[in-house]
Structure formats: C-alpha cells, structure tokens
Amino acid sequence: MASYFEHSRFLWQNPQPNFTNVENFRRIVNRKRSLNLKDYHDLHRYSVEEYSFWEDAWTYCRIIYSVPPQEVIAQGNIPEVPEWFPGARLNYAENLLWRNDDGIACTAGGELGKVTDYTFRELRQRVRIMASAMRANGLKVGDRVAAIVTNSIDAITIALATASVGGIFSSTATDMGTQGILDRYRQIQPKLVFAETEVMYAGKIVDLREKVSAVIKDLCERGLQGGILLPSAITGKEIGISGLPNTATLNKFLSTGTGSELVFEQLPFNQPLFILYSSGTSGPPKCIVHSAGGVLMQTIKDQRFGFDMNQTDTYFQYTTTGWMMWTFMLSALATGCRLILYDGSPFHPDLQSYLKFVSDQGVSLWGTSPRFLAEVQGRKLIPLKIGSFEGLRAMSITGAVVTAPIFQWAYEAFGGKLHVISTSGGTDVCCAFVGGVPSLPVYVGELQHKSLGMKVEVFDQDGNNIEHTGEAGELVCTRPHPSLPVKFWGDTPDGRKLRDTYFSFYPGVWRQGDFMVVNPKTKGIMILGRSDGVLNPSGVRFGSGEIYTVLEKFSSNIDDSICVGQRRPNIDKDERVLLFLKMRPGSKFTPSLEKQIRSLIRSALSARHVPQYIFEVEDIPYTVNGKKIEIAVKQIVSGSALKPSGTVANPESLQLYYKYNDIEKLISVFKKLSPREKIRGTVSESLE
Numbered sequence: 043m044a045s046y047f048e049h050s051r052f053l054w055q056n057p058q059p060n061f062t063n064v065e066n067f068r069r070i071v072n073r074k075r076s077l078n079l080k081d082y083h084d085l086h087r088y089s090v091e092e093y094s095f096w097e098d099a100w101t102y103c104r105i106i107y108s109v110p111p112q113e114v115i116a117q118g119n120i121p122e123v124p125e126w127f128p129g130a131r132l133n134y135a136e137n138l139l140w141r142n143d144d145g146i147a148c149t150a151g152g153e154l155g156k157v158t159d160y161t162f163r164e165l166r167q168r169v170r171i172m173a174s175a176m177r178a179n180g181l182k183v184g185d186r187v188a189a190i191v192t193n194s195i196d197a198i199t200i201a202l203a204t205a206s207v208g209g210i211f212s213s214t215a216t217d218m219g220t221q222g223i224l225d226r227y228r229q230i231q232p233k234l235v236f237a238e239t240e241v242m243y244a245g246k247i248v249d250l251r252e253k254v255s256a257v258i259k260d261l262c263e264r265g266l267q268g269g270i271l272l273p274s275a276i277t278g279k280e281i282g283i284s285g286l287p288n289t290a291t292l293n294k295f296l297s298t299g300t301g302s303e304l305v306f307e308q309l310p311f312n313q314p315l316f317i318l319y320s321s322g323t324s325g326p327p328k329c330i331v332h333s334a335g336g337v338l339m340q341t342i343k344d345q346r347f348g349f350d351m352n353q354t355d356t357y358f359q360y361t362t363t364g365w366m367m368w369t370f371m372l373s374a375l376a377t378g379c380r381l382i383l384y385d386g387s388p389f390h391p392d393l394q395s396y397l398k399f400v401s402d403q404g405v406s407l408w409g410t411s412p413r414f415l416a417e418v419q420g421r422k423l424i425p426l427k428i429g430s431f432e433g434l435r436a437m438s439i440t441g442a443v444v445t446a447p448i449f450q451w452a453y454e455a456f457g458g459k460l461h462v463i464s465t466s467g468g469t470d471v472c473c474a475f476v477g478g479v480p481s482l483p484v485y486v487g488e489l490q491h492k493s494l495g496m497k498v499e500v501f502d503q504d505g506n507n508i509e510h511t512g513e514a515g516e517l518v519c520t521r522p523h524p525s526l527p528v529k530f531w532g533d534t535p536d537g538r539k540l541r542d543t544y545f546s547f548y549p550g551v552w553r554q555g556d557f558m559v560v561n562p563k564t565k566g567i568m569i570l571g572r573s574d575g576v577l578n579p580s581g582v583r584f585g586s587g588e589i590y591t592v593l594e595k596f597s598s599n600i601d602d603s604i605c606v607g608q609r610r611p612n613i614d615k616d617e618r619v620l621l622f623l624k625m626r627p628g629s630k631f632t633p634s635l636e637k638q639i640r641s642l643i644r645s646a647l648s649a650r651h652v653p654q655y656i657f658e659v660e661d662i663p664y665t666v667n668g669k670k671i672e673i674a675v676k677q678i679v680s681g682s683a684l685k686p687s688g689t690v691a692n693p694e695s696l697q698l699y700y701k702y703n704d705i706e707k708l709i710s711v712f713k714k715l716s717p718r719e720k721i722r723g724t725v726s727e728s729l730e
C-alpha cells in the first residue's frame with residue numbers, strides 16, 4: 043500500500059525565517075521565561091505543556107483590556123470547558139477598532155465591479171452611530187442580534203456595534219432558505235434582526251422580501267423587537283416592506299440613535315460574542331456559542347503566528363457571513379490590516395475578472411478554497427496572464443481537504459513564491475487546529491504543523507495515541523484552549539449536549555470528527571476527511587481525500603466527485619466503496635475512463651482502495667459553506683431517508699443518490715433494458 047506521504051516533497055522555505063512573528067515570539071518567550079526553545083517544535087511543546095503560553099500570547103497579541111486577568115485558567119461550569127483569564131475586563135470591538143485614522147480598514151468589491159474604500163475613522167463612526175441606535179432600541183449585554191446579510195461594510199458595522207454593546211451576534215448568508223434561517227434564529231430568539239432586501243448573485247437580482255417577511259413575522263411571535271431592512275445591495279436605494287410588524291428601514295433605525303459617543307462595554311473574557319451553527323445536514327443545527335476573548339485571542343494568534351500577518355497586509359478571505367471564516371476575517375482588523383470584503387460569486391462575470399480583482403487590490407494574503415483552485419486549474423486558466431499578483435505573499439486554503447496536486451499547482455500558478463498555507467479547524471473552535479508556520483518549510487500536500495497552544499493528537503478507535511506510527515486516526519485535542527465553545531445555546535447548565543457532542547467518544551477528550559495522519563519525518567499533517575465519512579472496506583480505514591487526490595489526474599474530464607462507504611448490515615458485515623463522478627460539460631464517463639481510474643487508484647493506493655462501483659451523477663451535494671456532504675450521501679446509499687436541513691446548498695442533489703441503495707436491483711433492471719433504453723436511461727453505463 044502506498045504511503046500517505048508519497049507526494050511529500052519540499053516546496054517552499056521562507057528566505058528570512060528569523061524575521062517572522064513566530065520566531066520573534068519564540069525569542070521573547072525564551073528571554074521572559076529563561077527557556078531555551080530552539081525552534082517551532084520546541085515552542086509548540088511549551089505552548090501545550092504550560093498555560094503560561096497563553097499569558098505570553100496575550101501580551102504579544104497586545105490584547106486591549108481595562109482590568110487585567112487574575113490568572114490564566116480556572117474551573118468553569120462545564121467540567122471540560124475552563125474559564126479563561128478570570129477577572130479580566132475587555133471588549134472585542136475595542137480590540138478591532140483601535141485604529142482611528144485615515145488608513146483603509148475595508149475595501150468592498152464584488153461582481154458588480156464597484157470598489158469602495160472605508161477608512162478606520164469612517165468605520166468607527168459607522169459603528170458609533172449603529173451602536174447608539176441599538177442602545178436606543180433597548181439592546182443590552184447578552185441580547186442577540188441576528189443578521190441575514192452579504193459580506194459588506196454593513197455586516198461589519200452591525201457585528202462590531204453589537205460587540206461594543208456586549209450583545210451576541212449571529213449571521214447567515216442571504217442564500218440560506220427560510221426554514222434554515224428559522225431553524226437557527228428561533229432557537230436564539232434575537233432582539234434585533236438586520237436583513238438585506240435585494241442582492242445580486244451570479245448576475246441575477248435576488249429579491250429577498252418574501253423570505254425576510256416570513257422570517258421577521260415568525261420571529262416577532264418569539265420576542266423580536268426590531269426588524270431592520272437594509273437598502274438594496276445593488277442600487278443602495280431603500281426598500282420597505284409594508285405590513286411588517288416592528289420593522290424599519292436602516293436609515294429610520296439609525297435616526298433613533300442619540301448621537302452618543304462610542305462606548306465599549308467592559309466584559310469578562312468568556313462573555314458570549316458569536317453564535318455559529320454546526321453544519322448538520324439533518325435535524326436542527328446546534329447553536330455554538332463562542333466567547334469574545336476566545337475568538338479574539340485565537341484568531342490573532344493564528345493570524346500573527348500562522349499567517350505572519352502585520353498591519354501592512356491586505357487580507358482577502360472569500361467567505362459568506364454564514365461561515366466561521368467570516369468571524370476569522372473580521373477579527374483580522376485587530377492586526378490593523380486592510381480587509382477586502384467581496385460580495386457575490388467569484389464566477390461572475392467570469393473567473394478572470396475575479397482573479398484580476400485579487401491582483402489589482404494588491405492582496406497580500408488570500409484565503410480561498412481547494413474547490414475554487416481546482417476550478418481555475420480545471421479551466422486551464424493561467425493566473426499570471428491575468429494579473430501580476432505582485433503583492434501576494436501567502437495563500438491560505440481551507441474548507442476541505444487540499445490534495446497534493448492542487449497544493450503544487452497553487453504554488454506554481456502564482457509564480458512559485460507563495461507560502462501555501464493549508465489550514466484546518468472548524469466552526470466548533472473558531473480557529474485552526476493545524477495550519478501554517480511561516481518559519482518552517484512547506485512540503486507538498488502537508489499542513490505544516492499543529493497550531494500553537496493546540497494539543498492535537500491522533501487516536502485510534504481505543505483512544506491510543508498512534509501519531510508516531512504514520513497511521514491515520516481521529517484528530518483529538520487533549521488539552522483545553524480559550525476558544526472551546528462556552529456552551530450550546532439552550533443546553534443544560536452543565537452542558538450535556540455539548541459534552542455529548544465533543545467529549546463522549548473518548549471520555550473527557552475533544553474529538554473533532556476529522557481523520558488525520560502525521561508524517562513522522564517532517565511532522566507535517568494530512569487531513570483525510572471527516573472521520574464519520576471514513577471508508578472502511580475489509581478493515582482498511584482511509585479517507586475519501588486519498589481518492590480525490592488520484593482523481594486530480596483526470597481533472598480535465600471530471601468536474602467533481604464524491605466517495606462514500608455503503609453499509610448493508612443485513613447482507614454484508616463489510617462496507618463497500620462507491621465513487622460518484624460529475625463530468626465536465628462535453629466529457630463522457632466511458633468504460634475506458636472507468637478502467638483508467640480503477641487502475642490508477644490500484645497503483646497509487648492499493649487494490650483495497652478501488653471502489654466497488656463507479657457511477658456518473660449530475661450533481662454533488664454541498665453545504666452552503668462549500669463543504670461536500672459525504673455523510674448524507676453515505677446515509678442515503680446505506681438505506682436511510684434523510685430530511686435535508688437548511689445547511690444543504692443544493693438539497694435536490696441528494697435525491698440522485700437514493701436509487702443506489704439497492705445497486706444489485708438497479709443492475710438487474712438495467713440489464714433488461716433494450717440498448718436504446720439504456721442510452722436514454724439515467725443509469726450509468728458502468729452498470730453493465
């Protein structure tokens with residue numbers, strides 16, 4: 043069987059590793075603590091053995107506070123979730139709005155082609171006016187403010203104003219369905235809801251009035267005190283909706299403010315700040331509450347140390363407001379850098395325009411996804427023919443497994459100089475477990491190391507640490523860190539649901555649900571997919587990411603794919619592997635292509651990795667945050683009926699998979715068809 047690290051080849055090394063933030067920090071810690079930490083590996087060990095690391099990070103990250111903490115960590119209400127920095131008083135928004143000058147804080151762009159700059163001074167003014175109106179409308183510490191918004195200056199303003207008052211902010215993207223929004227906001231019962239009325243996506247005007255009306259009416263029955271309608275994101279004109287209770291346009295709402303100064307409520311480190319949602323594909327989403335201090339510290343730590351971010355950076359993270367990467371992006375203001383806010387589809391009017399925008403804006407740190415890069419690569423676009431990308435120094439890739447070929451392509455396509463950072467964390471922790479280290483070399487297909495302060499280990503099914511073996515296992519985190527969720531909204535005081543979700547599989551140990559492996563030689567990491575989607579035929583456990591890596595070789599024919607295990611407990615104790623392919627327009631899934639795929643999987647991985655069946659499908663299901671939904675497909679082909687939640691971006695695609703829960707029957711029906719019917723039928727030719 044091929045090793046996981048077959049593709050591991052040196053790719054990049056920082057020409058000046060000593061001048062990185064993380065190396066600077068290491069030297070400071072050595073001096074302050076009289077230690078002799080020689081490199082990142084030593085520093086990481088210190089960071090997960092001594093809680094004083096978090097005190098050092100607090101100082102280095104220049105957390106702004108009014109009352110210092112009494113200690114680093116104390117017992118919390120939930121046994122596994124400690125209280126961090128007890129006694130401290132601070133405000134998240136104050137930490138992001140420390141600049142009050144004419145430097146550019148945010149540049150808003152999008153598929154409409156319009157670009158607008160907002161200075162730090164303007165941003166502070168906007169937040170002041172918004173916060174004043176929020177207070178005038180009764181918003182208090184702990185009240186929830188929800189939003190259905192695009193990634194715009196208004197979204198940033200609403201979130202920061204909420205934080206300045208001490209409220210809890212929660213947002214969804216505008217393409218989330220009414221049910222999906224209500225599944226979330228009914229649970230958290232917001233006092234105020236801000237909503238877009240009209241947006242543009244992929245060149246189409248989307249009228250949101252019907253959806254917004256339904257949401258506001260429903261929430262009014264559950265304590266909503268104010269619905270605020272944002273002007274059209276296309277024309278900037280106000281759009282009202284008649285007959286809606288407790289609802290005003292944005293200007294009307296802002297006019298209720300008293301013009302008061304911007305006041306930053308001084309609150310505990312653990313004060314709830316954001317509510318994010320688990321991307322469950324069935325059942326109501328879990329409402330994950332994150333603390334102001336936890337998000338602030340972890341994000342600054344990841345950005346300063348993992349991305350080497352500084353005040354001179356221009357940071358562009360492509361994200362909707364419904365993904366944790368939006369809160370991650372927002373928090374970058376604490377570094378004093380410029381944020382790029384992008385509204386709309388990167389594919390409209392075309393990919394070239396989007397890439398040119400990235401280059402023209404002088405983006406220095408670009409956050410994107412493997413799927414987007416695969417699309418650019420698959421369409422054979424050459425970025426350096428579109429823009430110079432002169433300012434681009436690093437690319438952070440997240441959201442899904444980054445295969446080795448994409449890693450290599452991303453590096454070369456932008457001039458062979460980029461620090462390619464593959465990062466993996468999640469909504470559950472609002473930060474990275476593993477990611478980039480600017481002072482260490484990058485190896486193709488490997489995340490560089492565990493993030494500072496994150497005691498990540500690899501466990502087998504019985505809870506043994508198998509990291510040194512080079513075998514794959516569960517990503518666990520065996521020590522608390524400041525951005526553990528403070529609670530699930532609506533959970534019992536001792537956090538039964540939260541503990542059940544993360545701490546029950548290995549009692550008392552955080553199980554993330556990702557499948558990972560560490561390269562014993564380089565200490566680099568591969569994330570192989572979600573662990574509940576792990577494939578397990580004949581006792582060989584592997585991640586779907588390994589199959590996707592092989593399929594990169596066929597990227598000119600295959601647009602996308604999904605690989606899942608099928609369980610048939612009444613027939614077979616074993617699991618079999620099914621691979622579904624979405625072909626590019628004009629490409630056909632032929633028996634010869636199927637043969638090539640099988641043969642390459644066999645030689646690159648092993649005979650046991652070869653899927654039992656390969657089918658062509660019209661669509662692959664994704665969450666609204668762009669994650670492939672293997673678990674739902676696995677359940678469907680294994681015979682479960684699934685009611686998709688609002689998290690599924692293309693729920694109709696799930697219907698395509700039901701017929702595969704009895705493949706043998708499908709084959710027998712197919713065999714009885716006449717050749718002409720076979721050609722017309724929807725069943726793949728590979729059934730023959």
Ligand SMILES: CC(=O)CC(=O)O
Pocket residue numbers: 366367440441442465466467468469473474
């Ligand atoms: C950092 C991440 O891993 C983001 C995600 O949830 O995909």
